[in-house]
Amino acid sequence: xxxxxxxxxxxxxxxxxxxxxxxxxxxxxxxxxxxxxxxxxxxxxxxxxxxxxxxxxxxxxxxxxxxxxxxxxxxxxxxxxxxxxxxxxxxxxxxxxxxxxxxxxxxxxxxxxxxxxxxxxxxxxxxxxxxxxxxxxxxxxxxxxxxxxxxxxxxxxxxxxxxxxxxxxxxxxxxxxxxxxxxxxxxxxxxxxxxxxxxxxxxxxxxxxxxxxxxxxxxxxxxxxxxxxxxxxxxxxxxxxxxxxxxxxxxxxxxxxxxxxxxxxxxxxxxxxxxxxxxxxxxxxxxxxxxxxxxxxxxxxxxxxxxxxxxxxxxxxxxxxxxxxx
Amino acid sequence: xxxxxxxxxxxxxxxxxxxxxxxxxxxxxxxxxxxxxxxxxxxxxxxxxxxxxxxxxxxxxxxxxxxxxxxxxxxxxxxxxxxxxxxxxxxxxxxxxxxxxxxxxxxxxxxxxxxxxxxxxxxxxxxxxxxxxxxxxxxxxxxxxxxxxxxxxxxxxxxxxxxxxxxxxxxxxxxxxxxxxxxxxxxxxxxxxxxxxxxxxxxxxxxxxxxxxxxxxxxxxxxxxxxxxxxxxxxxxxxxxxxxxxxxxxxxxxxxxxxxxxxxxxxxxxxxxxxx
Amino acid sequence: xxxxxxxxxxxxxxxxxxxxxxxxxxxxxxxxxxxxxxxxxxxxxxxxxxxxxxxxxxxxxxxxxxxxxxxxxxxxxxxxxxxxxxxxxxxxxxxxxxxxxxxxxxxxxxxxxxxxxxxxxxxxxxxxxxxxxxxxxxxxxxxxxxxxxxxxxxxxxxxxxxxxxxxxxxxxxxxxxxxxxxxxxxxxxxxxxxxxxxxxxxxxxxxxxxxxxxxxxxxxxxxxxxxxxxxxxxxxxxxxxxxxxxxxxxxxxxxxxxxx
Numbered sequence: 001x002x003x004x005x006x007x008x009x010x011x012x013x014x015x016x017x018x019x020x021x022x023x024x025x026x027x028x029x030x031x032x033x034x035x036x037x038x039x040x041x042x043x044x045x046x047x048x049x050x051x052x053x054x055x056x057x058x059x060x061x062x063x064x065x066x067x068x069x070x071x072x073x074x075x076x077x078x079x080x081x082x083x084x085x086x087x088x089x090x091x092x093x094x095x096x097x098x099x100x101x102x103x104x105x106x107x108x109x110x111x112x113x114x115x116x117x118x119x120x121x122x123x124x125x126x127x128x129x130x131x132x133x134x135x136x137x138x139x140x141x142x143x144x145x146x147x148x149x150x151x152x153x154x155x156x157x158x159x160x161x162x163x164x165x166x167x168x169x170x171x172x173x174x175x176x177x178x179x180x181x182x183x184x185x186x187x188x189x190x191x192x193x194x195x196x197x198x199x200x201x202x203x204x205x206x207x208x209x210x211x212x213x214x215x216x217x218x219x220x221x222x223x224x225x226x227x228x229x230x231x232x233x234x235x236x237x238x239x240x241x242x243x244x245x246x247x248x249x250x251x252x253x254x255x256x257x258x259x260x261x262x263x264x265x266x267x268x269x270x271x272x273x274x275x276x277x278x279x280x281x282x283x284x285x286x287x288x289x290x291x292x293x294x295x296x297x298x299x300x301x302x303x304x305x306x307x308x309x310x311x312x313x314x315x316x317x318x319x320x321x322x323x324x325x326x
Numbered sequence: 327x328x329x330x331x332x333x334x335x336x337x338x339x340x341x342x343x344x345x346x347x348x349x350x351x352x353x354x355x356x357x358x359x360x361x362x363x364x365x366x367x368x369x370x371x372x373x374x375x376x377x378x379x380x381x382x383x384x385x386x387x388x389x390x391x392x393x394x395x396x397x398x399x400x401x402x403x404x405x406x407x408x409x410x411x412x413x414x415x416x417x418x419x420x421x422x423x424x425x426x427x428x429x430x431x432x433x434x435x436x437x438x439x440x441x442x443x444x445x446x447x448x449x450x451x452x453x454x455x456x457x458x459x460x461x462x463x464x465x466x467x468x469x470x471x472x473x474x475x476x477x478x479x480x481x482x483x484x485x486x487x488x489x490x491x492x493x494x495x496x497x498x499x500x501x502x503x504x505x506x507x508x509x510x511x512x513x514x515x516x517x518x519x520x521x522x523x524x525x526x527x528x529x530x531x532x533x534x535x536x537x538x539x540x541x542x543x544x545x546x547x548x549x550x551x552x553x554x555x556x557x558x559x560x561x562x563x564x565x566x567x568x569x570x571x572x573x574x575x576x577x578x579x580x581x582x583x584x585x586x587x588x589x590x591x592x593x594x595x596x597x598x599x600x601x602x
Numbered sequence: 603x604x605x606x607x608x609x610x611x612x613x614x615x616x617x618x619x620x621x622x623x624x625x626x627x628x629x630x631x632x633x634x635x636x637x638x639x640x641x642x643x644x645x646x647x648x649x650x651x652x653x654x655x656x657x658x659x660x661x662x663x664x665x666x667x668x669x670x671x672x673x674x675x676x677x678x679x680x681x682x683x684x685x686x687x688x689x690x691x692x693x694x695x696x697x698x699x700x701x702x703x704x705x706x707x708x709x710x711x712x713x714x715x716x717x718x719x720x721x722x723x724x725x726x727x728x729x730x731x732x733x734x735x736x737x738x739x740x741x742x743x744x745x746x747x748x749x750x751x752x753x754x755x756x757x758x759x760x761x762x763x764x765x766x767x768x769x770x771x772x773x774x775x776x777x778x779x780x781x782x783x784x785x786x787x788x789x790x791x792x793x794x795x796x797x798x799x800x801x802x803x804x805x806x807x808x809x810x811x812x813x814x815x816x817x818x819x820x821x822x823x824x825x826x827x828x829x830x831x832x833x834x835x836x837x838x839x840x841x842x843x844x845x846x847x848x849x850x851x852x853x854x855x856x857x858x859x860x861x862x
Contacts, residue, residue: 018442026455142582144534146541147557147575154564154571253444260449264538268561278450279542282457290458294450301445493710497765500669501725501772502698511724515715 004313012306019298024068027291028061078295079288083281088292092274096296098168099273103262105193107251110200115244117201118208125213133205140202145261149195149268156191164188166270192269196261200254207250215242245316252308255301340591346584350577354404357397365394366549377569384569386559392569399551400577406467406546407532413471414532415525418478423509425479426486437483440476448473448535453544461547466539470532481524485517519596526589530582537578553578610683611644612776612808613668618642618677620663637663639832641677645776650802650809652819652840654855655829661812662706665778668810669703670694682775699772706781708762712753718764719749725771738767741804742797759790763797770801779811783818795821816859820844828852 071077078088117137121130157165164170168188169181176184263275270276274293281289335341361382369389377384383392425436455469489495490513498508539545540554541561548555553574560571620638637660645651653661666672668679670686679686681701686694705711712721722735739746742763753761762782769777782798783791795818801807802822813819819826820840827837828851835849847853 015438015442015445018439019445022442022446026451027458138586139579139583142530142579142586144537144541144554144557144575144578144582146538147571147578150557150561150564150571151575154568158565256445256447259447260538263447263449263453264542267542278453282453282544285458290454294446294454297447297450298445301447305445493705493707494713496669496671497703497705497711497768498713499671500698500701500703501768502695503724504695507724512713512716516713 005310008306008309012302016302020072020295023291023295023298024065027287078292081289082286083284088288091277091289092292092296095272095274095277098271099262099266099275102192102196102265102271102273103258105189106196106200107258109193109197110204113201114204115208118205119212122209122212122216137202137205140198143199145195145199146264146268148198149265152191152195163191165191168271192265192271196265207246211246248308248311252305255304259297259300337591337595339587339594343584343587343591346580347588350581350584354397354400361391361393363391363394365390365398365551374567383573386570395551395556396573396577399553399556402546402550403533403536403552406463406536407529410467410470410474410532411525411528414474414528415478415521417471418475419482419521422479422482423486426483427490427509440479443476449538452535452539456539457544463546466545470535474528474532477528478524481520482517485520486513489513489516523589523593523596526585526592530585533578533582609647612647612682613645614680616642616678618667618679619675620667620672621675636832638667641834643827643834643837645808645810647808648806649824650811650822652811652813652823652826653829654813654816654819654826656814659829660832661829662780665703665780665812668701668778700775701778702769702772702774703778703780704765704769704782708758708765711765712761714753718751721768722771725768738771741801742767759793762794776808776810779809781813798822816855
């Protein structure tokens with residue numbers, strides 16, 4: 001199995017390289033003035049000349065690519081933001097926390113709701129309850145997340161005043177005691193997490209329910225029932241394990257969607273995360289931030305895919321075939 | 327394979343999906359007949375009016391008739407989605423067919439490339455390209471297609487691989503038929519069903535992505551409308567200007583639900599074993 | 603059955619070895635299964651050469667190897683004196699119509715979305731199409747109406763006949779029959795066997811018949827080879843095999859077959 005893990009990690013290297021190259025290419029080949037990539041128009045001509053030298057903007061694409069690659073891979077240097085001159089890595093690092101918070105809790109919520117409802121619905125398949133839940137979930141899958149967010153804000157913040165509709169903390173956060181701080185954070189996270197988590201929960205629900213329905217109908221289960229095992233034992237011991245396994249691989253595919261969703265939610269709820277930083281950067285033509293942001297997102301996706309694959313390998317030794325994924 | 331009409335009618339997903347989509351379609355088609363207003367005409371003196379007889383859905387910040395914008399915006403949203411999907415499916419199918427049939431290192435390289443492309447969160451990259459480039463609908467369509475073909479390729483490839491070793495394909499090869507002929511006349515017709523289902527579901531996805539982009543101000547640009555851009559206007563005061571924030575969202579939800587239902591229904595129709 | 607005229611062999615198989623990779627282990631070891639081990643035989647024009655053996659003994663792999671669907675590890679396959687392995691892809695493709703398979707799985711052997719008539723549109727040149735289609739259908743005992751049908755509308759026996767007709771339409775010199783009657787019920791099997799026998803009388807046909815069913819083989823074959831675990835145990839004319847089997851394995855098979 002060690003072999004398998006090593007192979008998996010090794011196979012990720014070319015993927016990362018190709019991805020980083022694509023990031024570079026996308027920016028450099030995107031329409032727009034190429035010289036603007038690193039030049040901040042608000043700087044003096046001298047500074048611009050210095051930067052031109054430093055980032056070898058006068059030279060061919062290949063040379064620029066080589067330099068960029070070297071800087072990124074060995075110095076983690078993505079350049080400096082046009083907006084505030086801080087290093088991109090620093091800017092994104094501080095923006096990472098809200099994004100991760102949001103994504104993490106949304107995922108937990110989705111897993112909890114999706115899996116539990118999925119199992120329950122599967123046991124009551126084709127009953128009225130099942131049909132109603134299916135319809136509700138169908139609606140949630142089809143809802144544009146940002147609209148859901150708007151509606152929730154409209155209801156809970158504006159109309160009812162129960163929950164805050166933006167930012168991670170209230171203004172008076174620092175003046176609160178420990179417990180107050182926790183409560184404040186939770187209150188701020190509820191709506192964003194719901195907005196991001198509900199459509200995700202609905203997707204997970206569909207998969208879990210389908211898997212469970214298949215598992216419950218399988219011969220193995222019928223045999224167990226015939227032998228007199230209680231329903232709950234059957235459920236927990238066999239069906240659950242088998243239905244959860246595909247979820248791990250599913251997670252690997254969900255991560256990109258999760259990040260995209262987080263981007264929009266951050267804008268709607270004014271959370272200072274990576275997504276919002278990207279949007280601001282697009283409007284401000286802040287190229288270094290953009291390159292860094294896309295690379296970061298790509299890296300996160302690859303990382304989680306590797307983790308998911310390795311977990312899969314541990315849980316299910318059958319999967320250790322040679323052919324790679326990411 | 328004969329599909330009996332009763333099967334279609336009994337398939338609740340399919341029938342409700344079709345009905346939903348048809349209703350929205352009719353709305354988009356006949357909308358202009360219901361209102362004399364132009365969707366780009368600005369009348370600042372009449373900005374932010376609540377729904378009335380002269381403006382069925384009120385006006386927005388620039389005094390433009392929201393009802394008309396819903397209709398025309400919807401047309402653009404649908405058009406963008408359908409055209410992008412069409413291109414994505416064409417590209418994805420062609421790449422998937424040849425990669426899977428050829429196999430070997432070509433297949434390996436292509437699938438690696440597909441994996442890499444899939445690792446980019448769609449919104450991140452589309453945002454970037456569209457935001458930096460000229461604000462044109464064509465660019466939007468192109469970029470959406472460019473980052474959606476991979477899903478189709480994956481599905482096509484898995485179908486082709488499952489058909490490739492079937493006896494009738496082996497027989498076709500043994501007869502001496504050429505590769506293009508085998509791919510087009512023998513494999514393609516037998517993999518159409520899952521491709522059709524994915525295409526329908528892709529339309530829903532693209533509608534959501536495009537709406538998201540327009541909501542951020544980066545998709546469809548003024549003076550054109552899109553359901554997403556109407557919501558962008560609505561976000562400032564979601565409750566107060568409810569005619570901006572609610573109807574557009576409901577239309578998106580309804581349309582996407584409709585297409586999803588059709589997709590699910592088709593899936594149940596074609597291959598009940600794989601349906602979720 | 604007439605004794606075959608001794609001419610140049612249509613098919614010469616020499617020291618054929620085919621192996622399949624099994625179990626992709628991480629690392630560099632790969633287990634392989636030897637499906638065909640050092641197999642040699644010749645088939646002469648006009649004769650029916652049969653290979654008998656139980657499932658999994660490798661007989662289908664020989665057919666796949668001849669057709670070019672699997673890689674051979676070593677050995678030669680000469681068809682009408684041409685080394686199949688050394689041909690360029692182009693030339694091999696041109697040669698393909700001459701070696702036609704009739705696979706066991708007739709249910710999957712026809713494109714479910716293709717009408718029967720279209721099959722012949724693919725394999726026959728336009729000018730002679732109608733007359734030759736009629737001829738072919740008659741020779742397999744089917745009528746013209748079948749041209750409009752889709753495969754799922756046909757019975758098993760009809761499907762198998764179409765598969766045969768399709769193979770014949772490209773005028774092959776060698777017909778590879780892989781368990782042609784195993785998947786059917788007895789009455790249909792008998793019909794197909796009778797069809798094959800009558801075909802041999804009408805046109806000069808060379809067959810390679812592969813089956814685990816000795817009774818079928820008895821009805822059709824001139825010479826028989828017995829295969830076990832990838833190797834050929836013995837090759838004899840049919841009558842010699844039945845009367846004087848050399849191996850115990852052969853004796854077993856003979857004693858277990860029912861007379862049709």
